[in-house]
Amino acid sequence: MRILCAAAAYPPYGKGGGPKASEAVAKALVARGHAVRVITVADGETFDLRDGVEVKTVPSLNVYWNYWVERPAITKLVWHVLENFNPRAYFRMRREISDFQPDLVMTISAENVNVATWVAAKSLGRPVVHMIHSYFLMCWRGTKFSRKGNCETPYWQCRLTSAGKKLCSQAVDAVTSEAAHTLAKHQKHGYFRNATGGVISGAVEPPAHVPERAVADAGPIRVGFIGMVAPVKGIMTLADAAVELGKDAPFEYVIAGDGDPEFLDEVSARFPGSVATFLGWTQRETFYPQVDVVVVPSIWEEPFGNVAVEALSYGIPVIVSRSGALPEIVEPGKSGLIFTAGDHRELADCLRQLERDRPLLRRLQQGALARSRDYSPEGMADSLDSFVRQVEAAHRKGARSRPVAADV
Structure with missing residues (x-):
């Protein structure tokens, strides 16, 4: 089958897990015998072949493509308005679809490549699949998180700036998400009403070598955190749990990741004594062998949880907050533990449980x-x-079916 993938981000462009997720999808399709061309947005127009995937970049279809760079408020407003339906993106993506002649068009997130891609594909009679990797379609921040916490219902600003996205989503034939939680959120608020849905969990490339682990019957347990050091990631919950346990408790904390310097200083000052080591940005193969358990204490509702899966692939149990998709990854008592998001005392209790029951920690590994x-x-x-x-x-049969995606 010929598949055109319109990706919001693709390596080496973009930040976070989005580009890697797009690349994993494209490679997976090629591995199963499909001819795949990826269209993504960058500074200029390029075309090359990487790992069997045709990768084509096109110049910005909006007023800019790199939304990680700070912009004037009016420029950002124009960008968000155009993301509801960008005529320029419609005609460009229609041209790309006509050029490649795919059997199916897939969008992996929709930023920059635009929801107009769905309409362009339908106008050319191509079936459309969308892969959800964030809350961008419902929230202009992409997080569904505000100063008051997680947004159970979209604020009027988000409803206003997402009206076109919601309308265009009705042109999608099938939609997938990496977690049931994230898919249900979109469906609950009226997105993808005409689409069949399924959960296809994200994948993480396992390490080439999993180091042997031996949990001592005594001595400190090394507790790890890796990721963006930001309030929404719940790092302060871990710091407060460390305070609850005390500086003499048998725990050492290893923190890997970058963030706002002022917030980093605040986090560092919150941990008691000298029990925490801050590594800064660190490669996963360097970080994971240093820890016995990983804590993912996110406060915001994570659409998936790559860090949790990465830790598991190194044989490291994970303590996750009950937030978003994270509880779908961890089997309590088998591969990790779960606590209430933001509850540092409950997190401290989880850590105490592992310290007092070392055989449990070995079983969880x-x-x-x-x-x-x-x-x-x-x-x-x-x-x-x-x-x-x-x-x-x-x-091809001219009728909708209900594709069932294995929950992997």
């Missing part, structure tokens, strides 16, 4: 490695392949 196999690239590729084939077959 074994369970973590077993659980990580449910997020293998091979499993994701099989599920995705089955999904797109069913969508395309239903389109």
Whole structure:
């Protein structure tokens, strides 16, 4: 099958997990025998072949493409307005679809490549699949998080700046998400009403070597945190748990990641004594061998949880907050533990449990490695392949079907 993937971000452009997720999807489709061309946005127009994937960049279809760079308020407003339906994106993506002649058009997130891609594909009679990787379609920040916390219902500003996205989503034939939580959120608020849906969990490439682990019957337990050091990531919950446990408790904290310098100083000052080591931005293969357990204490509702899956792939149990998709990843008592988001005392209790019951920590390490196999690239590729084939077959028959994606 010929598949055109319009990706909001693709390596080496963009930040965070989005570009890697797009690349994983494209490679998975190629691995299952599909011809794949990726269209993404960058500074200029390029075309090359990477790992069997045709990658084409086009210049910005909006007033800018790099939304990680600070812009004047009026420029950002124009960008957000155009993201509801950008005529320039419509005609450019229609041209790209006509050029490649795909059997199916897939969007991996929709920023920059625009929701107009869905309409362009439908105007040319192509079935459309969308992959949800954030809350961008519902929230102009992409987080569904404000100063008051997680937004159960969109504020009027988000409803206003997302009206066109919601309307265009009705042109999508099938939609997938990496977690049931994230898909349900969109459907609850009226997105993708005409689309069949399925959960295809994200995949993390396992390490080439999983180091042997031996938990001592005594001595400190090394507690790790890796990711953006920001309030929404719940790092202060971990710091407060460390305060609750005290500086003499048998725990050492290893913090990897960057953030606002002032907030970093605040976090560093919150941890008691000298129990925490701040590594800054660190490669995963350097970080994970240093810790015995990883805490993912996010306050905002994570659409997935790459860090949690990465830790599991190293045989490291994970303590996650009950927020967003994170509880879907961890099996309590088998591969990790779960606590209420923002509750530092409950997190401290989880850590005490591991310190007092070292055999439990050893069992969780074994369970973590077993659980990580449910997020293998091979499993994701099989599920995705089955999904797109069913969508395309239903389109050829001229009727909708209900593709069932394996929850991997």
